[in-house]
Amino acid sequence: MSKRKRKAQMNVVTAILLLVLGITVVPNETYGNPTLYYVALNGNDSNNGTSLETPFATINKAVSVVKAGDTIFVRGGTYKLTKTINPTVSGTAAARITLRNYGSEKVIIDGSIVNEGKAGSKVIRMDNIAYWTISKIDVTRSPGMGIGILNYANNIRFEDLNIYNNGGTGLSIENFSYDNYINGVNSYFNYDEPTGGEHADGFAVKAGSVRNTFNRCKAWNNSDDGWDFWGGGQSQITKSEAFRNGLDAFGNPYPNGDGNGFKLGGHSAGGWSGNNTIRTSVAYDNLANGFDWNNASLKNMVYNSTAYNNNRGNFSYAYNFRFGNDDIIRNSISAGTGGVRLADTVDHSHNNWNLGLPDPVFASTTPGTKNFLYLTANSPYIDAGTTVGLSFTGKAPDLGAFEYGAEWR
Known part of the structure; x- marks a missing residue:
């Protein structure tokens, strides 16, 4: 068989594999056809890495050779790193670089x-x-952060990951990084033991980072907060959950962790934070507050969200004497223990505490059940909200994170 025919066959195989795995790559004039690389525990970094029969042994090796449009497939197993995975090449909008599991x-x-x-x-x-996409891998037991997105990194997608038992924040976006998308990621049991848990969040957006999006993410049992927007913000969180943060697996508080579900601000002198929008999200059983304003210098918006049984407060927004604050809360529920503590400047309406409605009767109050904190069919919270740009069933939006008949969990 001629070299040209072999190359044509390889291109067909590549296209079929990408199609089966749901990866779309648009070839471009600069980079041509994408290359598939493979990594396996029985591989060798002296291999070419371009077939299942000749895989690399380490992810680091694969990352060092990729170009825009390429994909790295990692075979199953536990990979003990000796060096941080630290890519230096970017993809493009039309030709992302992908790192993911095989099958x-x-x-x-x-x-x-x-x-x-x-x-x-x-x-x-x-x-x-x-322009990287990293999906369907577990990241664990790091001495520090599990994943760091740093120094203007942008347009990176993390999808369907589990990040746990790390010695720092599970996933942190820092130093002016922007336009990153985090989807279906779980971050839990992260604990920075040397400081007693003071700095290990589930997710963090800090140090000037903006326009980052979290969708269908969960943060639980992290020693500090579920989400922490210290010195960063202008981001979106949708259909996400923060629970039992500040508590270990046995329900005991970490020595120095804060334990908020969603900490929406925080800044040093001369800094800024805030301008986050939270939609259809849930905070429950956190050591401190469910939704915490935490001295944000820019207003935050919370729509159709539910806070339940948070130890210190469900919604906590004090007045900022330096900046003032005109935060917005709509169509939300505070239930169980915790309560609502809001400054007079907070714009809150159409929430259960504004409407004089009775305590909600949820379909389930048992965490872990699929219908936990769902509304029941006869709930007075159905159609009790106001339009805030979210889709709804019935005559008007329901209160809380779960629209009756269109629940997202």
């Missing part, structure tokens, strides 16, 4: 010995790069 195989990236266990080391560091 339905389970991939765990273990950072326990990364950089010889040096404090603060990350499993994955996305530093000043763009």
